[in-house]
Amino acid sequence: xxxxCPDHTLLTPLFPNPTLVSFPHMEIAAIQTHGLTRQFGALTxxxxxxxxxxxxxxxxxxxxxxxxxxxxxxxLTGLLDPSAGTIEILGKPFGASALDLKRQIGVxxxxxxxxxxxxxxxxxxxxxxxYGLDRDTCKLRTEELLEFMQLANENRKLVTDFxxxxxxxxxxxxxVIHGPKVLFLDEPFEGVDAIAAGMLKSMLQGxxxxxxxIFLTTHVLEIVERLCSHVAIIHxxxxxxxxxxxxxxxxxxSTLPGAESSQRLTLEEIFLSIVGAGGQQEAPQxxxxxx
Ligand SMILES: Nc1ncnc2c1ncn2[C@@H]1O[C@H](COP(=O)(O)OP(=O)(O)O)[C@@H](O)[C@H]1O
Ligand SMILES: [Mg+2]
Numbered sequence: 001x002x003x004x005c006p007d008h009t010l011l012t013p014l015f016p017n018p019t020l021v022s023f024p025h026m027e028i029a030a031i032q033t034h035g036l037t038r039q040f041g042a043l044t045x046x047x048x049x050x051x052x053x054x055x056x057x058x059x060x061x062x063x064x065x066x067x068x069x070x071x072x073x074x075x076l077t078g079l080l081d082p083s084a085g086t087i088e089i090l091g092k093p094f095g096a097s098a099l100d101l102k103r104q105i106g107v108x109x110x111x112x113x114x115x116x117x118x119x120x121x122x123x124x125x126x127x128x129x130x131y132g133l134d135r136d137t138c139k140l141r142t143e144e145l146l147e148f149m150q151l152a153n154e155n156r157k158l159v160t161d162f163x164x165x166x167x168x169x170x171x172x173x174x175x176v177i178h179g180p181k182v183l184f185l186d187e188p189f190e191g192v193d194a195i196a197a198g199m200l201k202s203m204l205q206g207x208x209x210x211x212x213x214i215f216l217t218t219h220v221l222e223i224v225e226r227l228c229s230h231v232a233i234i235h236x237x238x239x240x241x242x243x244x245x246x247x248x249x250x251x252x253x254s255t256l257p258g259a260e261s262s263q264r265l266t267l268e269e270i271f272l273s274i275v276g277a278g279g280q281q282e283a284p285q286x287x288x289x290x291x
Contacts, residue, residue, distance in 0.1 A: 028091035030055045030182050030213035036085035038071050045071045047237035058208050060228030061217045064275055068237045069217040070110040073186045077107040106180035108188050112171040116160030120151050120170050123159055131178035145173040164191040182213045189223055225267040235275045
């Protein structure tokens with residue numbers, strides 16, 4: 001199992017030393033980090049994180065609020081410099097100046113970073129041109145994407161007047177307009193209605209079938225369980241688990257007493273047993289002033 005768990009007593013026996021981890025079956029990883037670290041003053045938001053995502057994987061990056069997911073994705077997409085460690089994308093060193101690599105990735109970052117004073121058509125056209133698409137291709141893909149996202153009738157509004165869910169769909173459209181090989185999504189389903197979420201899921205599955213790699217952060221476990229072939233869990237800046245869902249399930253089950261270990265654990269149970277059992281402060285069970 002390709003897992004690390006530096007100081008987590010529950011899982012220590014399951015997850016070997018990260019320096020011993022090897023990936024013999026992988027030629028060139030789509031994403032590879034070594035010792036990725038980011039500090040904000042005294043806080044180490046991402047702490048010595050090493051992992052690899054194979055081409056074609058749908059990789060779910062899970063963790064509680066504040067665990068370091070968005071900070072990691074910002075470093076992986078050049079939005080934030082690491083304090084230490086290295087990143088390779090498609091086998092090449094990745095940094096803020098790696099323009100050729102940036103053309104091959106797409107990102108829906110935290111906060112989406114849209115330009116509010118444009119219409120959706122203007123925005124997608126602009127993004128497509130920035131990625132180097134010619135005018136005709138931009139026009140065609142913009143129309144197709146707006147139809148697909150059910151935003152085609154919203155073109156008299158500025159993006160700033162879109163609802164949160166509409167902005168999420170537009171951000172997703174902008175992230176894929178150039179046909180990226182590697183797609184990074186930070187909480188893409190947050191605020192999106194059930195119909196749109198279903199559409200987006202099938203679009204992402206289609207991309208995976210055509211060979212793209214997807215790195216998805218979310219705290220919606222059901223989405224990870226349904227979509228992702230691999231799961232990593234970050235907790236307080238450290239990677240505490242990494243493997244296929246079955247590997248994580250087997251790892252956690254092996255720590256449970258007899259009868260419980262034979263049950264098929266849900267991802268929620270796996271997640272809670274990894275991040276809930278250790279390190280969390282005891283929270284008050286109720287708020288006394290609430291009726
Ligand atoms: N720009 C920043 N300045 C200071 N602290 C930050 C900054 N960005 C994130 N953090 C802190 O880093 C930690 C990880 O944040 P984040 O990566 O956004 O978590 P997640 O996405 O897993 O919820 C949090 O404690 C957060 O407050
Ligand atoms: Mg986040």
